[in-house]
Amino acid sequence: MISCTEFIPAYSELFKFLEKQGGKEEVVRYWEYISDNFLDNLRGLVEEHGLRGCWLYWSHTLNEEAADFTMELDEEAGEFSIIMHYCPSKGRLNELEYMEPYEDYCGHCDVLYRRVLEPLGLECIADLSESDEARCSFVVRDSDVS
Amino acid sequence: MPKEVMRREAADNVYLHKDFHGAMSGGIQYVHDRYGEEAVREYLRQFAEAYHAPLKEEIRQRGLVALAEYTEKIYNIESGEIEIEPYKDEMILRVAACPAVMHMREHGYPVADLWVETTRTVNEQLVEGTPFAFELVEYEEETGRSVQRFYRRGT
Numbered sequence: 001m002i003s004c005t006e007f008i009p010a011y012s013e014l015f016k017f018l019e020k021q022g023g024k025e026e027v028v029r030y031w032e033y034i035s036d037n038f039l040d041n042l043r044g045l046v047e048e049h050g051l052r053g054c055w056l057y058w059s060h061t062l063n064e065e066a067a068d069f070t071m072e073l074d075e076e077a078g079e080f081s082i083i084m085h086y087c088p089s090k091g092r093l094n095e096l097e098y099m100e101p102y103e104d105y106c107g108h109c110d111v112l113y114r115r116v117l118e119p120l121g122l123e124c125i126a127d128l129s130e131s132d133e134a135r136c137s138f139v140v141r142d143s144d145v146s
Numbered sequence: 147m148p149k150e151v152m153r154r155e156a157a158d159n160v161y162l163h164k165d166f167h168g169a170m171s172g173g174i175q176y177v178h179d180r181y182g183e184e185a186v187r188e189y190l191r192q193f194a195e196a197y198h199a200p201l202k203e204e205i206r207q208r209g210l211v212a213l214a215e216y217t218e219k220i221y222n223i224e225s226g227e228i229e230i231e232p233y234k235d236e237m238i239l240r241v242a243a244c245p246a247v248m249h250m251r252e253h254g255y256p257v258a259d260l261w262v263e264t265t266r267t268v269n270e271q272l273v274e275g276t277p278f279a280f281e282l283v284e285y286e287e288e289t290g291r292s293v294q295r296f297y298r299r300g301t
Contacts, residue, residue: 001246001290002264003220006197007166013193014173021181030176038172055150063154066161074149088161099196 008089015102024104031108035115043116051122051142054080065089078145082138091134106131113138162223167246168255175258186260187267194271205276210237210296213272221245235298244290257287265292 002010018026045053055073062069068086072079093101110126117124123141130136178186204212214232217239221228224245231238246264250257262285269280277298284293 001220001224001226001241001244002170002193002268003224004164004166004170004246004249005161005220005223007163007170009197010170010193011173013196014177014189017177017189017192021185030173033176034169034172038169055152059152061163061165063159064163064165066156066159067154068156069152069154071152072149075147077149086156088156096197098199 008092009096009099011089012093012099012102012105015105015108019102027102027104028107028111031111032115034108035112039112039116042113043120046117046120046122051075051078051080051140051145054117054140058082075145078142080140084134084136084138087131087134087136090131094134106136109136109138164224164245164249165253165255167249168253170246170264171250171255171258171261174260174264175256178258178260183260186263190263190267191271194268195274198268198272202272202274202276205273205278209234210278213237213278213296237296239292239294239296241290241292241294244292247288247290251288261290262287265294269294269296 015027015030018030022029042053042057045056047053049056051073052075055071058071062071062082065088067084067088070083070085072081074080087106090101090106093099093105106128110124110128114124114126117140121142121144123143125139125141127137174186177189201212201216210232214230214237217228217230221241226245227242229240244265247257247261249255262282265285266280266282269282273280273296278296279299281295281297282292283295284291286292
């Protein structure tokens with residue numbers, strides 16, 4: 001068995017494997033496939049609750065992943081944000097010093113979530129500039145509110 | 147409604163996101179559908195060779211006791227019921243039900259057609275280049291119940 005605590009290095013190696021098969025395009029195709037097929041829970045929550053659906057979705061996943069984060073929801077301003085102080089996934093990859101993470105490992109988050117949220121009328125702003133240090137931010141805005 | 151804020155540190159929670167089993171399964175099925183059966187094994191060999199490099203070295207140096215320690219650790223994390231009979235030249239692992247398979251069945255995640263390879267191929271690669279070999283003696287797809295045997299080559 002591959003433990004769920006070993007999934008992140010397995011995921012990183014999958015991205016490398018796919019890139020060997022078909023280049024970066026193939027990796028992005030896979031991310032889009034995941035977004036289309038495995039994020040129905042996020043899609044459903046946002047359809048039902050609007051921006052609060054983001055809060056509900058990430059309240060579950062970020063706690064189970066033991067992330068170090070600040071999450072804010074301001075429904076009056078139409079803004080939801082996650083400030084990731086230390087990403088458990090990228091952090092784990094960095095801690096496995098004998099392994100080389102997939103070079104654009106963090107790119108999957110932006111593709112996965114943007115692809116769900118933008119068609120629902122939400123604007124997504126990802127800052128991955130410090131992702132090498134396992135830090136990033138993700139802001140979702142509902143322009144109909146603000 | 148006032149602004150809501152949630153602040154968490156890593157130490158506030160236990161790292162155990164079992165839905166990752168479903169994501170793993172989805173990845174394996176994707177590779178299977180797009181590139182075929184052998185590609186799944188090739189990917190899992192690549193993963194095992196990279197991720198398990200330190201464990202493989204431990205097995206070379208300390209033998210099957212290193213593997214028994216690792217196995218007890220991960221099944222304990224996943225609350226899996228196992229029995230291990232570790233000997234110097236052979237280790238039999240009996241898994242009552244695979245925690246990953248049970249989680250996926252309970253939560254409606256499709257279990258990849260070649261899920262068994264996360265055990266067979268990964269374990270084969272784990273002991274490749276060591277004095278030991280691996281045999282999947284029994285495997286039940288519905289629950290992941292299995293009997294696994296690691297043994298010294300040539301015995």
